[in-house]
Amino acid sequence: MRIAQIVPGLRPHDAVSNDCRGMTACLRSAGYEVTTFAWSAEGVDEPVHDPAMVIDWVHSPDDVLVYHYCTGADAIVDLFRRVKARRVVRYHNITPPGFFRGWSKGYVDACEAGRAQIARFARMNCDLYLGDSSYNNEDFITAGVDPRRCETLPPFHACEELLASAVDDRRIPRVGGAPLLLMVGRIAPNKGYLELVDALSVCRQAIDPASHLLVFGKLDQNLAAYGRALHARIDERGLRHNVTIIGDAGDKELRAGFAAATALVLPSAHEGFCVPVIEAMALGTPIIAYASSAIPETLGDAGLSWESRDPALIAASVGRLHADAELRARLRERGRERYAARFAPAVLERELIRIFGRFA
Numbered sequence: 041m042r043i044a045q046i047v048p049g050l051r052p053h054d055a056v057s058n059d060c061r062g063m064t065a066c067l068r069s070a071g072y073e074v075t076t077f078a079w080s081a082e083g084v085d086e087p088v089h090d091p092a093m094v095i096d097w098v099h100s101p102d103d104v105l106v107y108h109y110c111t112g113a114d115a116i117v118d119l120f121r122r123v124k125a126r127r128v129v130r131y132h133n134i135t136p137p138g139f140f141r142g143w144s145k146g147y148v149d150a151c152e153a154g155r156a157q158i159a160r161f162a163r164m165n166c167d168l169y170l171g172d173s174s175y176n177n178e179d180f181i182t183a184g185v186d187p188r189r190c191e192t193l194p195p196f197h198a199c200e201e202l203l204a205s206a207v208d209d210r211r212i213p214r215v216g217g218a219p220l221l222l223m224v225g226r227i228a229p230n231k232g233y234l235e236l237v238d239a240l241s242v243c244r245q246a247i248d249p250a251s252h253l254l255v256f257g258k259l260d261q262n263l264a265a266y267g268r269a270l271h272a273r274i275d276e277r278g279l280r281h282n283v284t285i286i287g288d289a290g291d292k293e294l295r296a297g298f299a300a301a302t303a304l305v306l307p308s309a310h311e312g313f314c315v316p317v318i319e320a321m322a323l324g325t326p327i328i329a330y331a332s333s334a335i336p337e338t339l340g341d342a343g344l345s346w347e348s349r350d351p352a353l354i355a356a357s358v359g360r361l362h363a364d365a366e367l368r369a370r371l372r373e374r375g376r377e378r379y380a381a382r383f384a385p386a387v388l389e390r391e392l393i394r395i396f397g398r399f400a
Contacts, residue, residue, distance in 0.1 A: 044098045044104070044105050044125070045064060045108065050081040051081070060108055061196070066389045070396075095119065102125075104125055105123055105127050106170075109129050109132065109161070128169075132313070137151035144262050166189070167189070168191060172334070176312050202295055202322065215251070220252050221243070221302065223236055236253065239307070240279060240283070241278075247355065256287075304327045307349040311333045311335050312334055317343075322375075327345075342374040
């Protein structure tokens, strides 16, 4: 049995790329022949082939084709119709277009096109719909897929590399004992950055004027309007000296940021899984989150979560964690336990081999 994985692109520090590479390594260690296909690749230490070649590589009904579905691709829909192999949709979710209306027509169009393909894949009755979360699988179940064709497998990740990394704190802000709020994720409307800035403003007023926000996240220039709105909000709240944005952080700086933070503060309104949550768990950073989309499923009881992203509520949570060492220690312990039980590499590997056992 051959297994082909198709991913739109492979690059370092990318969640979908990490999942594809982790699945490849796991399946190979179990004795399967696995090849990766992508339209673009950088920083990859193995051959990556053009997806147009897949149809010649998986040509037997015993073979398996896995598509990492995170964007629209008409060519893959056509390929899934023609291929003789068994078909797996590895679904990472696509952000609903409404989050981008008023910010980027290109993003709206791309997300609409991408989500429109959910129904097309659903009608194909693929052999397996493999979601990062049960929240993701609901998109296909709602579109008519038999739940028995769905499985949930959290994404493979690079948390162990973070745990093993040295620390580089040269660009990490020194806050002198004040709360340090950490946010990890691209700068985009669904992530809740405007609400996060408002929460920081409340922290400065109610907890400590030196309260600081550290962001590890890049801004796509197609979302430049949102980036301008974010910086305008920072200036309106008088926070220019209380916000640090690092768009090119590597593992050493990520490790330092998680170690220094009072909490990972996540007001995101849409996540298909949210890898920064398990990074925080693995590294022992407390978590404050808006209980939206897949976040409650990923977080469990390992953090503080609320069905509101009211800035005053977020700030109150930061203040409680900042003042309560016992609570911080308890959340660190819960996070590490949950990571070990649900998201550690050995756990994901066992589950993936179990799931692919249906194709043996």
